[in-house]
Amino acid sequence: MDVETPTPIQAAAIPPLLERRDVIGQAATGSGKTLAFGLPLVQRVDARQPLPGALVITPTRELAQQVAGVLSQLIARTDLRIATIYGGRSIGPQEEALRKGVQIIVGTPGRLVDLLSRGSLRLDKMRYLVLDEADEMLDRGFALDVERILAATPRERQTALFSATTPAWVHTVSAKYLRDPVVIELAATEDIKLDIDHVVYEIWREDKFAVLCRLLEQPTEGSTLVFGRTKHGVRKLGLRLERLGHTVGVLQGNLSQPQRDRVLRDFRAGKTPVLLATNVAARGLDVLHIGRVINYDVPDTHDLFTHRVGRTGRMGRSGRAITLLGPADLPKWHEIERGLGRKLPRMSLDGQIITPPATRPSKRRSRSFGWRPARARASR
Numbered sequence: 001m002d003v004e005t006p007t008p009i010q011a012a013a014i015p016p017l018l019e020r021r022d023v024i025g026q027a028a029t030g031s032g033k034t035l036a037f038g039l040p041l042v043q044r045v046d047a048r049q050p051l052p053g054a055l056v057i058t059p060t061r062e063l064a065q066q067v068a069g070v071l072s073q074l075i076a077r078t079d080l081r082i083a084t085i086y087g088g089r090s091i092g093p094q095e096e097a098l099r100k101g102v103q104i105i106v107g108t109p110g111r112l113v114d115l116l117s118r119g120s121l122r123l124d125k126m127r128y129l130v131l132d133e134a135d136e137m138l139d140r141g142f143a144l145d146v147e148r149i150l151a152a153t154p155r156e157r158q159t160a161l162f163s164a165t166t167p168a169w170v171h172t173v174s175a176k177y178l179r180d181p182v183v184i185e186l187a188a189t190e191d192i193k194l195d196i197d198h199v200v201y202e203i204w205r206e207d208k209f210a211v212l213c214r215l216l217e218q219p220t221e222g223s224t225l226v227f228g229r230t231k232h233g234v235r236k237l238g239l240r241l242e243r244l245g246h247t248v249g250v251l252q253g254n255l256s257q258p259q260r261d262r263v264l265r266d267f268r269a270g271k272t273p274v275l276l277a278t279n280v281a282a283r284g285l286d287v288l289h290i291g292r293v294i295n296y297d298v299p300d301t302h303d304l305f306t307h308r309v310g311r312t313g314r315m316g317r318s319g320r321a322i323t324l325l326g327p328a329d330l331p332k333w334h335e336i337e338r339g340l341g342r343k344l345p346r347m348s349l350d351g352q353i354i355t356p357p358a359t360r361p362s363k364r365r366s367r368s369f370g371w372r373p374a375r376a377r378a379s380r
Helices: 008-018 033-044 061-074 091-100 109-117 143-151 168-174 188-195 208-217 231-243 257-268 302-309 327-340 374-379
Strands: 023-026 054-057 082-085 104-107 128-132 158-163 182-185 196-202 223-227 248-251 274-277 290-295 319-325
Touching: 008 023, 008 033, 008 158, 008 182, 023 033, 023 168, 033 054, 033 061, 033 128, 033 158, 054 061, 054 109, 054 143, 061 082, 061 104, 061 257, 082 091, 082 109, 091 109, 104 109, 109 143, 158 168, 208 223, 208 231, 208 319, 231 248, 231 274, 248 257, 290 302, 302 319, 302 327, 319 327
Parallel strands: 023 158, 023 182, 054 104, 054 128, 082 104, 128 158, 196 319, 223 274, 223 290, 248 274, 290 319
Antiparallel strands: none
């Protein structure tokens, strides 16, 4: 895999995991968490045991596919077998894979609970369990399912929780699941400073859509990921951009699994240079050629901001995160900066740096975007 030097999270997490200690690991997105828990996982699993010995639970189907892809590379020259379990696809082939025997399962909580209820999944031989993106996994929507799954596993299992952010309540809840865990916390914000160039544009008098169009017309290295707030908003944004001739993909929760797979496949292959997405893509989407993330809509929390911008600048690569800030976004943005513990540089559209407290933006049009007067644009 051309990996020669461990990343900080790998160097910190792999030794205690090999010593069979429970671990809580927090590091920035793109820092190598999958290999951090994946390499010890492969060491722990016995290929002679037909029942699953390792389970990785993820909050989304896309992340399950991604983690399974990495683990499949690690076991390529072994007798170990892996099954990916998630909803949106027929449950029959997944039950058949379990009947044939697998040692490693990567899955989402809902489908795992379904298989447990049907008696198709046995976890009594489980030795190694990972909650990936633990902060979301233990959130309100997943906690009950996770508890049902954990109740089906042996008490003496080894457990690891990994995420880009670990709020205080994650540690409280994890006290129920882990035994004397080693806690590893690497500063996500420091990693972001090193790898990602942040730009926050104050959009006081301009239409956000017009600004987005100008950004997409600029030459850039790599692909662009644009985040919106709602499924309907992202879908509508995609239609507007397509009418103007932009090639875009749209990823949102209402798509069927084959549609989601197709959108991501085209984006990964570079066939679609721009992906519009809701927060469904904020976690775990590992596409190394994403050179730019644009927050068309400001996220609700600083944790979500961290996950969103972490889609670029991965594994030491450089990236750019652009946030479009309108007047109505200011209260939420102040909360995000408080959560991050720092203020990000703001600019007006003409490239003027605005130092907090923000001054009124310049009335000039932006040369960097190639702005034209409104009448000229309308008559073009």
